[in-house]
Amino acid sequence: MGNYANRVTIRDIASACEVSTATVSRVLNHIPGGYSAETEERIRDTAEKLGYVPNRMARSLITRRTNLIAVLVPDIHYCFFQDFFVRLEQYLNGFGYRVLLCNTQEQQELEEQYIRELCNGLVDGLIVSTLNKDESNEALLDISRKGFPVVLLERYGEGLTELCRLSVDNVGAARVAVNHLYGEGHRRIAFISGGEDAQNARFRFEGYLEGLKDNGLEYDKELVSDGNYSFESGTSAMQKLLERGGFTAVIGANDLMTVGACKAITQKGLRIPDDISVMGVDNTILTRTQEPAITAVDFCAAELGEKAGSLLMKMIRDELPEKEIYMQEPRLVPGHSVSKVHG
Amino acid sequence: MGNYANRVTIRDIASACEVSTATVSRVLNHIPGGYSAETEERIRDTAEKLGYVPNRMARSLITRRTNLIAVLVPDIHYCFFQDFFVRLEQYLNGFGYRVLLCNTQEQQELEEQYIRELCNGLVDGLIVSTLNKDESNEALLDISRKGFPVVLLERYGEGLTELCRLSVDNVGAARVAVNHLYGEGHRRIAFISGGEDAQNARFRFEGYLEGLKDNGLEYDKELVSDGNYSFESGTSAMQKLLERGGFTAVIGANDLMTVGACKAITQKGLRIPDDISVMGVDNTILTRTQEPAITAVDFCAAELGEKAGSLLMKMIRDELPEKEIYMQEPRLVPGHSVSKVHG
DNA sequence: CTGAAAGCGCTTACAG
């Protein structure tokens, strides 16, 4: 079973057509001027008739291109990465590329192992996303310095300035949420933050603070409760906030925590948005399927997937300056979880 | 940038150690008896010192193994496939395998294209899941007959008896749901079915019918509303059921529709489970994060992922009989969405 | 427009 091999090779076609393998190769690769129209037709027909499919490994050995890239994500369970991946794959397919998906399971060592192995002949480029915690970038800097194409996503840290990277505007996202709530009349706005160890969680908290400042609101640490991006942490953080009270709206720093917060609110017999308004930083299937649908800031993961793909393709084709930094602008998506507060 | 290539090859090591490449190859591949202890040490040291990493493409060309497999899923957005994929990848990593994830986007043509291309030298085996609609299995039968390792997941249709395949007990799952509701005293049980074109949706409906029969309940087609596995379809199917009335419980044929149904129920001002009990066929993050958490039948996608991996590995290693059929048993996971009905 | 030849980096009988 496991010994399945290419039946038909370029040589079979060559001998069937009584030409050299070089000519077959030229035809199949559309090398202009390398053959007559008559020969071309004959070769194409035979190739099709024999059901020829090129052996990518053999080709790779010479061209030094595998037409494969790999994406490293902490966990494909996050909706963000699903949107990101699907669009990225679609985009790269257009260039004849296939993509390996590697779940690093938020493990530093596993990530490093993947990076070092994949870049050696297996893939033409790497897209590496955040680990959702403090991360080491040594291996990345290493291979990037050797000229291997790498695009970083939501990755922060020292030395990364020399790399090509993408991010979302975490600060801006939280800020937009605060602004929206302020605009609807809310003055006491609570916040459920992500883990201290994820850089983007720190940014979102920062954005919350800036949003308050923008609107002349005072920061009250009683209105902030810490979670760790998980559903359960959202629920318990919200329970703490509810005990303290003194706010009319709450912002969850990601989709899971936002939904977790809704659970705590509902369980307490309160209604959204009548009693408490809820906003999410992350607009995903989880927030959209809530009843009521959550008003949330969307990071546009799909667009980011396409952008990552296009940057990587450029690097692979040597069309890119050494580094580029791109920041995706978040977008507010209205739901039904925010009510107007009148003076 | 894109010209990153292996720096050091087996030849570099050979000349540095003044041995042949054959000897280096033997040492690096741990071929027993192929070298002296002294040579081995010298070669290993040099390999490490030079930072040698083997070129997988070159090796593949000869061994006809790439240590790569591909998984084809209709859409990674489905929670089922996330669980399936993560465990599968983890399992295969243990064998030194890496995995390509291919979203077929529920498109027949794209799937076929993937299948025909991937099996030709790129991957050692293929795991192909349902398309969630009527699907053609021609390409699969084709490559499988040629001896290419393929494991099918939730794939039904003619001629497939000769292939190795996995499935979940769709009939049993819906049946378990009906039985559970019956046990809690429900006698009028509604059902939101999936699309007619997905075989597993037909099975789930069948299971609903069998469940009714098991318990001596009569089938009333007014209690069945058709959806298509999407969230929106769940909501509108539920709205129709609510207009008709005459039931105390409802079963959604998948997670999205179940959650969609909850929305319709809540929007109508009804409470779960006080007014209507809800059960889901599919226990995923979407049903678990609902408030109340949905009592649902879990298909154990992760277990299935591991099983798929182990079957495929066996096929790749020629350790498997021509075909094997495995059916994962679903498991009831209690939530808080079902109430007891008293006489 | 076409072919002979070398070679990508590796493995594998075969001979010694």
Added chain:
DNA sequence: CTGAAAGCGCTTACAG
């Protein structure tokens, strides 16, 4: 225990 040689399937100068 070790090396010379062939070859995996393909591409690419080079010469004609």
